Structure formats: C-alpha cells, structure tokens
Amino acid sequence: MKSILLVGCGKIGIRHLQAICKISPFPRITVVEPNLKTQKKSKEFLLKDYKKNNIQKISWVSNIEKIHEKFNLVIISTHSTNRIKIVKYLLKKGNNRFVLEKIVCQSKKQYLTLLSELQNYSAKAWINTPYRYFPIYQKLKNYFKQKPLHISVTSNSKGLASNSIHFLDLFSWYLNNYDIHIFEDFLSNKLLKNKRGKNLVEFEGTLIAKNSDSVLSISFLPSSNMHVFTQITNPSNSILIDETDQKIINSNLKTQKLKFEYLHVSQTTKEIVNDILNNDSCFLPSAEKHYLIHCELFRVFNNHIQKLTNKKLSICPIT
Numbered sequence: 001m002k003s004i005l006l007v008g009c010g011k012i013g014i015r016h017l018q019a020i021c022k023i024s025p026f027p028r029i030t031v032v033e034p035n036l037k038t039q040k041k042s043k044e045f046l047l048k049d050y051k052k053n054n055i056q057k058i059s060w061v062s063n064i065e066k067i068h069e070k071f072n073l074v075i076i077s078t079h080s081t082n083r084i085k086i087v088k089y090l091l092k093k094g095n096n097r098f099v100l101e102k103i104v105c106q107s108k109k110q111y112l113t114l115l116s117e118l119q120n121y122s123a124k125a126w127i128n129t130p131y132r133y134f135p136i137y138q139k140l141k142n143y144f145k146q147k148p149l150h151i152s153v154t155s156n157s158k159g160l161a162s163n164s165i166h167f168l169d170l171f172s173w174y175l176n177n178y179d180i181h182i183f184e185d186f187l188s189n190k191l192l193k194n195k196r197g198k199n200l201v202e203f204e205g206t207l208i209a210k211n212s213d214s215v216l217s218i219s220f221l222p223s224s225n226m227h228v229f230t231q232i233t234n235p236s237n238s239i240l241i242d243e244t245d246q247k248i249i250n251s252n253l254k255t256q257k258l259k260f261e262y263l264h265v266s267q268t269t270k271e272i273v274n275d276i277l278n279n280d281s282c283f284l285p286s287a288e289k290h291y292l293i294h295c296e297l298f299r300v301f302n303n304h305i306q307k308l309t310n311k312k313l314s315i316c317p318i319t
Contacts, residue, residue, distance in 0.1 A: 001025070001027060001028050002023075002027040002028070002072045002073075002277050003027060003028040003029075003030070003069075003071040003072050003073075004020055004027050004028070004029050004030070004071060004072065004073050004074075004075065004273065005030050005031075005032070005067065005071040005073070005074045005075070005090075005095070006020065006029065006030070006031045006032070006074075006075045006077065007031075007032045007064065007074065007075070007076045007077065007078055007086055007090075008032070008033065008076065008077035008078035008079075008101075009031050009032075009033040009038055009039065009042045009077070010033075010038060010077065012077045012101060012265060013031075013033070013042075013075075013077035013078075014042050014045060014046075015264060015265035015266040015269070016075050016077055016265060016266075016269050017029070017031065017042065017046065017058075018046070018049070018265075018266040018269075019265065019266050019267065019268070019269030019270040019273065020075075020269065020270070020273060021046060021050050021054065021055070022270045023270060023273060023274065026054050026057065027072075028057075028059075029057070029058045029059070030058070030059040030060075030061065030067070030071070031058060031059070031060050031061070032061050032062075032063070032064050032066075032067065033060065033061075033062065034062045034063060036062065039060050039062075043055065043060075046058075064086055064089060064090075065089070067089075067090065067093060068093055069093065069094070070093060070094035070095050070096075071095055072097065072277055073097045073098075073099065073273060073276055073277060074090055074095050074097065074098045074099070075098075075099045075269070075273075076098060076099070076100050076101060077101045078101070079196060079197065079200075079319045080102075080103045080104065080105050080106050080318065080319040081106065081197075081199075081319065083100065083101075083104065083105055084105050084110045084113055084114050084117075087100075087114060087117065087118075087125070088113075088117055091117055091118075091120075091121045091123060095123075096121055096122065096123035096124065097123065097124055097125075097276060097280075098123065098124070098125040098126070099125070099126050099127075099128055099269075099272060099273075099276070099284070100125055100126070100127055100128065100287065101128050102127050102128060102129060102162075102165045102290075103161070103162065103165060103294065103297065103316075103318055103319055104127060104287065104290065104294055105294070106298070106315040106316050106317065106318065106319075107298055107314060107315045107316060108294075108295045108298055109314075110315070111291055111294055111295065112291075114287060115287060115288060115291065118287060124280075124286065125286065125287040126272075126276070126282055126284035126285065126286055126287070127169075127284060127285050127286070127287060127290045128265075128269075128272070128284060129165060129166055129169035129170075129284065129285060129290075130263065130265065130268040130269075130272070130284070131166055131169065131170050131173075132169070132173060132283040132284060132285075133263060133268040133271055133272065133283055133284075134261070134262075134263055134268075135261070136241075136258055136259065136260050136261070137170065138283075139257075139258060140232065140239065140258075141173070141174055143236075143237045143239075143253055144174055144232055144234050144237060145234075146234045146235055146236055146237075147175075147212070147213065147214055147234065148212075148213040148214045148215070148234065148235070149171070149174055149175060149214040149215075149232070149233075149234050150214065150215050150216075150217075150231075150232070150233045150234070151167065151170065151171050151174075151215075151216045151217070151230065151231070151232050151233075152216075152217045152219075152229075152230070152231045153167045153216075153217065153218045153219065153228070153229070153230050153231075154219045154221065154226065154228070154229045155218075155219070155220050155221070155226065155227075155228045155229075156220065156221065156222075156223045156224055156225065156226040156228075157192070157202075157204045157220050157221060157222050157223065157224075158220070159194075159202050159220070160187075160202065160203040160204060160205065160207065160218065160220035161194075161201070161202050161203050161297075161301060161318040161319075162202070162318065162319060163220070164207055164218050164220075164297070165293070165294075165297070167216060167218050167230075168180070168182075168209060168216065168218075168293050168297075169285060169290070169293070171209060171211075171214070171216040172211075172285075172289075172293060173285070174232075175211055175214055177211050177212075178285075178289050178290070178291075178292050178293055179211065179292055180209045180210065180211045180216075180292070180293065180296065181209070181210050181211070181296065182207055182208070182209045182296040182297065182299075182300045183207070183208040183209075183210070183300070184207065184300035184301070184303060184304050185208070186205050186206035186207075186208065187203055187204070187205035187206070187207070187300075187304050188203065188204040188205040188222075189308060190204070190308070191203070191305065191308060191309075192204060194317075194318075194319070196319050197319070199317055200317050200318060200319055201305070201317050201318065202318075203220070203301065203304070204220050204221065204222055205219070205220065205221075206218065206219040206220075207300070209296075227242050227243070227244035227245060228242070228243040228244050229241065229242055229243070229249075230243060237252060237253055238250070238251065238252050238253075239251040239252075239253060239258075241260050242260075243260065243262055246260050246261055246262050247260060248260055272284060297316070297318075298316040301316050301318060302316050305317075
C-alpha cells in the first residue's frame with residue numbers, strides 16, 4: 001500500500017487531502033495538523049463526499065515530531081515561514097519525495113539550504129504550480145513556441161505576492177528558460193494585510209518580467225469583482241482567456257478543440273500524486289528550476305518594502 005504524508009490541512013491542505021482520498025486503491029494517509037479545530041472541520045468536510053470507512057483510516061497527528069517513518073510521498077502545505085525546517089526534519093526520517101506549496105520559503109539563503117539538503121539526501125521536490133496540469137495550457141504550449149512571447153495577466157487584488165508565481169511559472173515553462181528579470185516599478189505604494197498572518201504582507205500593482213525579448217505583465221488591481229484575464233501572444237498566434245468565467249473570449253488559433261476549465265487543487269493533485277507514485281516524475285517544476293524565480297521575487301518585494309518603510313529585511317514576508 002502506498003503511503004502519503006500531508007503536512008498542513010488548512011485552506012489548501014484540505015484540497016490536497018480531497019484529491020488524495022480519490023486515489024485508488026486508497027493509500028495509507030497521515031495528516032499533520034496542530035490545530036484541533038481544523039482537524040475536526042477537515043474530517044467533517046471529508047465525510048460529506050467520501051466513504052466513512054475510508055476517512056476513518058486516515059491518521060491524524062498534531063506535531064511533526066511524532067512522524068518517525070518514511071512515506072512514498074510528502075505534501076507540505078504549510079506557511080512558507082517554517083517549511084524548510086519541516087523538510088529538513090522529514091529528510092532525516094528517510095523521506096525523499098516532496099510536493100511543496102509556494103511560495104517555497106522566504107529568502108535566498110533558505111532556498112539554498114533547501115537545495116543543499118535535497119542534494120545531500122538524493123531527494124526530489126516539486127513546486128505546486130498546477131497550470132502545467134491544465135489541458136488547455138498543455139495544448140497552447142505548442143502554439144506559442146515562436147518568440148517573442150508576450151503574456152499579460154490582470155486580476156483583482158487577491159494576492160499578487162502569493163499568486164504571481166503561477167504566471168511566472170507559465171511564462172518560464174513556455175520559454176523553457178527560468179532566468180528572468182522582474183521589475184517592481186509599478187507596484188502600489190502601500191502594503192496590504194495578509195490574511196495568513198500579521199507578520200506577512202501582500203501587494204497590489206504590476207510586476208513586469210523579461211527574458212530576452214519576451215515579456216510577462218502581471219497586474220493585480222484594487223477591484224473586488226474583476227475577472228482574471230490571461231492574454232498570450234506571439235508573432236503568429238493570440239488568445240484571450242477569461243479564467244473566472246472559464247471561457248475563451250478571442251483567439252486566432254485554427255482549432256475548435258480548445259476549451260478552458262479551471263482545475264482546482266482537489267482535481268490536479270490526484271494526477272500529480274499518481275504521476276509521482278507511478279513514474280517518480282510529474283509535470284510540475286523541480287525545486288532547482290524555481291530557484292531563480294523565487295530569488296527574483298524575494299529581491300523585488302523586499303526592495304519595495306524597503307522603499308516604503310526604510311527597513312532592510314533579511315527575509316521576504318510573503319507566503
């Protein structure tokens with residue numbers, strides 16, 4: 001029987017758990033969640049959709065230090081503030097396959113520690129940027145091989161820091177190049193509260209990312225009802241997607257087979273886990289590939305915070 005450890009069962013973690021519970025045959029599942037109220041809510045939530053006898057097989061623990069065995073796969077869905085510490089602990093217990101939520105950590109130093117520890121234990125880690133599992137983005141990749149590539153994203157202000165990584169990954173994946181430079185010149189001159197913690201911040205405004213002659217623009221604007229629009233263009237092709245209403249607004253692609261469906265974590269994680277368990281690989285980017293992207297995000301956000309507060313930070317307070 002395959003075994004899976006889920007660390008963190010909050011808003012995203014419960015979606016991972018939903019997906020894991022769909023795997024057949026039902027795996028041995030252990031969940032680390034220190035908040036007993038969250039544990040109770042998660043169990044009640046799962047019982048609405050899954051067989052009671054399966055849900056009762058899930059083991060729940062409140063402290064990571066109660067984990068002493070090796071699992072086939074570990075999914076870490078905690079805040080970025082303690083993620084590297086958790087990975088280091090689980091590596092020492094023999095675990096060597098990880099799916100990590102993003103943002104992975106909070107500094108270049110922490111990320112280098114992660115990569116060093118993974119190498120020391122011959123371990124693999126993938127970053128959960130699941131656009132790579134959307135059938136439409138897999139198909140569109142073939143239409144946008146010609147450069148230069150332009151991607152423009154507009155959204156409401158639900159978290160530029162935590163969500164820009166999805167589009168940075170899409171951009172880098174299409175280019176097959178992760179060495180990008182990000183400009184923060186058009187970020188809003190105010191720091192937003194982050195609902196995940198009082199010591200964390202969020203941002204509004206626009207990030208511009210460049211690689212050679214290709215450009216990505218990500219704008220999170222102060223509007224509560226704005227849809228998420230993604231436009232992708234190159235010299236030959238163009239498409240405009242309304243991700244909120246899940247439809248293609250405009251396209252010159254010579255195909256009638258493209259449809260947009262937004263896949264939630266509860267859908268994509270099942271495929272990701274099956275790929276890793278069966279093939280020891282998946283479509284997600286490795287931790288190594290995302291190092292440069294994360295370092296650029298740490299740099300631009302900390303630069304902006306310093307400009308606004310006159311405080312120089314050693315970590316980037318995002319998650």
